[in-house]
Amino acid sequence: MTDQNTPLVEMKNISISFGGIHAVENASIDLYPGEVVALLGHNGAGKSTLIKILSGAYRRDAGDILINGEPADIRNPRDAKGHGIETIYQTLAVADNVDAAANLYLGRELQTPWGTLDDVAMEANARKVMGRLNPNFKRFKEPVKALSGGQRQSVAIARAILFDARILIMDEPTAALGPQETAQVGDLIKQLKLDGIGIFLISHDIHDVFDLADRVFVMKNGQVVGHARTSDVTKDEVLGMIILGKCPPGAIPGPGAMVAA
Numbered sequence: 001m002t003d004q005n006t007p008l009v010e011m012k013n014i015s016i017s018f019g020g021i022h023a024v025e026n027a028s029i030d031l032y033p034g035e036v037v038a039l040l041g042h043n044g045a046g047k048s049t050l051i052k053i054l055s056g057a058y059r060r061d062a063g064d065i066l067i068n069g070e071p072a073d074i075r076n077p078r079d080a081k082g083h084g085i086e087t088i089y090q091t092l093a094v095a096d097n098v099d100a101a102a103n104l105y106l107g108r109e110l111q112t113p114w115g116t117l118d119d120v121a122m123e124a125n126a127r128k129v130m131g132r133l134n135p136n137f138k139r140f141k142e143p144v145k146a147l148s149g150g151q152r153q154s155v156a157i158a159r160a161i162l163f164d165a166r167i168l169i170m171d172e173p174t175a176a177l178g179p180q181e182t183a184q185v186g187d188l189i190k191q192l193k194l195d196g197i198g199i200f201l202i203s204h205d206i207h208d209v210f211d212l213a214d215r216v217f218v219m220k221n222g223q224v225v226g227h228a229r230t231s232d233v234t235k236d237e238v239l240g241m242i243i244l245g246k247c248p249p250g251a252i253p254g255p256g257a258m259v260a261a
């Protein structure tokens with residue numbers, strides 16, 4: 001059982017530079033079980049870079065990462081997966097020409113005792129996981145390219161869940177989706193919360209994520225402006241954080257908060 005009081009993820013005082021550019025500077029964020037945390041900020045604010053340090057794509061120059069309260073040395077994507085961290089990118093890594101079950105098990109196919117592909121078991125498991133996430137999904141026999149954006153998202157999420165993700169990172173999850181599909185992804189996220197999974201939603205557009213999030217962190221110029229419960233701040237106040245770096249009373253300021261003159 002996960003302890004609700006111990007953060008699933010703590011990133012503390014994280015910094016990384018590329019050449020002379022401080023892409024992320026002294027940034028701290030955290031995430032609790034069953035929580036959705038939005039990471040907001042303008043283009044180039046450092047959101048993806050910070051989260052790529054968690055997913056093992058980049059090595060930090062400084063700072064600490066704790067998973068379930070324990071220091072975690074994440075050097076590469078495999079280390080991250082070992083800690084139950086899965087990332088779903090906007091450009092979905094689904095294989096277009098095969099069906100949902102084949103996508104779920106891509107690179108990790110189940111085999112029969114005779115060494116052949118166990119299609120029956122893979123399809124049965126796919127139906128079980130997809131049925132929990134997206135009960136209306138029926139198109140198990142079709143290549144994934146025939147599915148809608150929201151359905152493709154659910155396949156990508158099911159794949160992560162099947163491999164025991166406890167921490168899900170979604171970078172701009174609904175940017176390419178229509179309103180109906182966006183709603184579908186919203187439903188998926190609510191389902192994952194009930195399972196105690198923690199989710200980072202990354203977006204440069206507050207409207208994509210505010211209503212789904214329990215808390216928001218705002219970044220600007222590589223620094224954290226501040227964070228807040230979505231129930232303690234208005235969308236306009238969060239926009240003020242994103243655009244001006246100004247922290248409203250309901251938010252806890254970070255190192256990047258504009259200091260009042």
Ligand SMILES: Nc1ncnc2c1ncn2[C@@H]1O[C@H](COP(=O)(O)OP(=O)(O)OP(=O)(O)O)[C@@H](O)[C@H]1O
Nearest residue numbers: 018021023041042043044045046047048049050204
């Ligand atoms: N591999 C890299 N090499 C050099 N500079 C990089 C690299 N990755 C990111 N940067 C720089 O780091 C800064 C932060 O970029 P990042 O992609 O994290 O921003 P973002 O907040 O995700 O923006 P967006 O909303 O556009 O996705 C930018 O100035 C970017 O040019």
Ligand SMILES: [Mg+2]
Nearest residue numbers: 047048049171
């Ligand atoms: Mg980005």
